[in-house]
Amino acid sequence: MKIKPEAIRDLNVQPDSIQSFTKDKILAVFKNMARLRKFEQVILECNQKNCETFKNKVIHMVTGQEVTGSVLAEMYPKYHYFAGHRCADLYLGLGASTQELRDEIMYLDSGCMNGTQGAQFAYHKDGITIHTNTGFIGEQLPLAAGYALASEQKTIAICGDGAAEEDYALQTYGFAATHKLPILFVVNDNNLSVLSPKENRRSWNIAKVAEGFGLASADVADDPWTLMKVFSYMETRLPALVNVRVNRNYWHIGFGIDNPPLWDRYAIVKQQISEIGYEYETCEIEQNAEIEMRELWREYL
């Protein structure tokens, strides 16, 4: 039976939960989302003007699934993060250097990983801690668990739905439960591992599996206001896992598009914010984000 897109879009979403948050909080989350969108829109524009610019570069576009990192960064700016590829939303949201992000993508020595990776973004300055894997999918999960055990610091490990099912990831949920680690696993579930949909790969649900291992868990669509409530709830019950249903608007790598996204959360969120009276502010945030990112990429435009 084919599941309707709306059923995923609205999965466990709490209607009107936007009302629970202050204007500042709401706009801060939107600002994170807008900066990511504009960052990537300008990349697309650079590519349209000169397709040589990103030749041999590995770009994992986040657009479509930027809510997760945007919300986490706003809620937990000082936690210790372990992310994988496709994490520019978190990176930008935490306020890490945009120049270093751009330069990493461009393989420059001044990149946040000295230009060695181009597609993963670690950052350890200004009170921000982002670790990353070096290419083995989901390796950041067991790394984060060892880190949380040893440091006793609140740690957040972010991965995709494919990474979440790696053998060592599964062991990590059990290890986190056994040792009652202060760790939150967040799965960006875009239903795709490269191009393989979940139903081809597994018949089980990661939130249920996590629960079986003894973690608090939730399975919820990427409505930012619901997510903020869920993360707050889970934060007092660590270790926990939250599976977030998102869309990946572009190909695994690069700028290709196969199908339109099942839903456009960015547009939905912008509409919600406008409806509660902050339309002007959203436009201003978008404009500022565009100015910032155009300036950032100026030499490539």
Place this chain on the structure above:
Amino acid sequence: MEKLTLRDIIRETTNKHLCENNGMLFGECVKDPGGVSNTIPVHENVIDTPMSETAAADFAIGAALSGRRSIYVVRFQNFMLMGASPFISFASVVKGIYGKSAPVFIRAVGCDKLDCNHADILHSMFMHFSGMKVCAPMTPGEWLNAWETFMQEEQPLFCSEHRDAFNVTDETQDEICEDAQINLFGISKARQSLSEAKYILNKIGIKANIFHIAWLKPFNAEKYIEVLRKTPLGLVTDAGRVICGAPEHIAYELMHAVPGSIVYANGIEDSPKSKNPKFYNAVPDAQLIVDKALSILTNGRM
């Protein structure tokens, strides 16, 4: 005073690390008193991991990333076939990639005369990848040297131990004679047969030098230039396999260090190991080393 065995040194050094440095130790089935041939102390920082070599390695590396140098123990080196990837792909390279270090001391215990997945020596595999030092200590002093090297550096270190060395108390010495006809180099358990091989050769009128190699990577070939110039023939015997392995690599390094010298590589056969004596594929013993040496001396080949 009674001499300390290698086993005692490992256990006491580990205990000190756990108590004084807030270090951690990770491994499967390591927490039981007397664990891993009584090389592991009883301490709360010893973590019995779930039975997943790969995840366990990552847990150890994650702990090291947070600033707590950790020790990762596998009771049989073969298990490193599953535990290797986090060290190779992450811990060895993370310093160069984003400036954070993940120093883990990997204690991989080798054995002999066990089945095909409990008796291999795999240190050669780790020499291949970047960023990791590889040592095969067989004495207390060599093990301490590996440990102290690790403590001063920011990379993981692969320590290829051998169960048959845990009772060793004495250090070994290289033995050089004036008119040697061949140099016998040994690695890991093969070193325990060097003296006997030299003795057997001596009885039939052949003089041999013997050299104990603990550091495989980096390997210091320069140390042997003088002896190789005098006696430009050698045989490197390892407890592991030869093809693309430590003995071939070291033979190559030695021949490069002294052009014109010929150094052969020796180790176990290119077949599985077994518990069945008929199929042991055991580490070369003294007689086997002697046979190879004689073949080289007589026929110019092994």
